[in-house]
Amino acid sequence: MAKIKTIYRCSACGASAPKWQGQCVECKEWNTLQEEQVETANTPQQARFAGYAGNAAEICLLKTVQAVAETRVHSGLEELDRVLGGGLVNGSVVLIGGDPGIGKSTLLLQTLSYLSASGQQPLYVTGEESPQQISLRAQRLGLDSQDLRLLTETRIERILQLASKEQPKIMVIDSIQTVHTEVLQSAPGSVGQVRESAAQLVRFAKQTGTTIFLVGHVTKEGALAGPRVLEHMVDTVLYFEGDSSSRFRVIRAVKNRFGAVNELGVFAMTDKGLREVKNPSAIFLSRHEDMVAGSVIMVTREGSRPLLVEVQALVDNSHAPNPRRVTLGLDQNRLVMLLAVLHRHGDIVTYDQDVFVNVVGGVRLNETGADLAVLLAILSSLRNQPLPRDLVVFGEVGLAGEIRPVPNGLERLHEASKHGFKRAIVPKQNAPKGETPDDLTVIAVQRLVDALAAIQE
Secondary structure (H helix, E strand, C coil), rough: CCCEEEEEEEEECEEEECCCCCCCCCCEEEEEEEEEECCCCCCCCHCCCCCCCCCCCCCHHHHHHHCCCCEEEEECCCHHHHHHCCCEECCCCCEECCCCCCCCCHHHHHHHHHHHHHHCCCEEEEECCCHHHHHHHHHHHHHCCCCEEEEEEEEHHHHHHHHHHHHCCCEEEEEECCCEECCCCCCCCCCHHHHHHHHHHHHHHHHHCCCEEEEEECCCCCCCCCCCHHHHCCEEEEEEEECCCCCCEEEEEEECCCCCCCCEEEEECCCCCEEECCHHHHHHHHHHHCCCEEEEEEEECCCCCCEEEEEEEEECCCCCCCEEEEEEEEHHHHHHHHHHHHHHHCCCCCCEEEEEEEEHHHCCCCCCCHHHHHHHHHHHHHHCCCCCCCCEEEEEEEECCCCEEECCCHHHHHHHCCCCCCEEEEEEHCCCCCCCCCCCCCEEHHHHHHHHHHCCC
16 A cells, blocks of 8 residues: 655645745745645556656657647637637646636636537536536526536546546636545645646646646635646636726736737626627726826737726825835836936936826736836826827836837837827837828837927927
């Protein structure tokens, strides 16, 4: 018989230790070691899934490998296909996480219903809900799910046994935290159970060419729960985001071996499920009836899609010794840096002011192209001077006060022109070399002082 021993596994990096200690020696995180029981010898279940191909591996030359383009399967939702890189890839494993109640199960149930109707033979495996609950949801959403196969099971060995018999093309595991393996004696959801269950599912996907969706829980910080190695094992990691007070949902790819990362898909939650938003720029723009100070429109780029978003700033006198710097949708440290640049190269003082910056619609801007928009919104609020409603801005601000170019400047200008904007302040290197978009006046700036002077005209 195999021996059982106890180790302590880090939930952040997956490193193991023989005894408990407050800090992980590998990743230096505190209070992340969790008790786990493991067997010291291979079991039949482990031997069964010993390799991806089931045969002994051999060394080969890269030039002898025939590169075949992957076959994409349409999921039925164009926004989901965009995030995945064009559709589902055979044998890929997709991990999707999000807050409770955000719509993960609804999204996957709609996808499987479409795939079932198109003859893809999907399998929905749930460990959290009963078949009656899923049936009621499908009826409420008005889905054609008569031929959708459903399995209520949490033991991974039984799931893979039935999946090998049924041979589904697409399979959903909802959720990976409820699945457990007989190899380990620890409780479902523990670090060891999540890692071993996911490893067996990944091996099954590569052996059979089955596309697998894994639904993952998230922590209170918004990160995927479980070992970080789980994100390295899968092919694609998606985050399903949204504010509970808003009906709009955003799905974002942070890892994708078959497409571009940082792609964005936008959905609207309705009583009939998730509906695709074809023109997301319209929902992120809140057109004010009157001109207001501290608001500016910028063109950001998420993956292959340009988006118009509104950046708002509020600058107010501070009565505390340390003025506040608060951001929603932006990096707070970058705001502090931009305020220093504004002081040094624009001679605008904010050290006695509270500064609040918000990106409307719950969008998070990760690119530096928002720098110029943030500074102009701050200046507008500080002087209580509204900016023109037909003005759009983008550009990176350097520490020397220069305005640096951003990628795909011409596409951003065409997106702004399509939504009726007449003026654009852009970096000099992003100014069109040839024909300018219709009815759009482009103001090219090279220094921060040039941009500040442009809004005074």
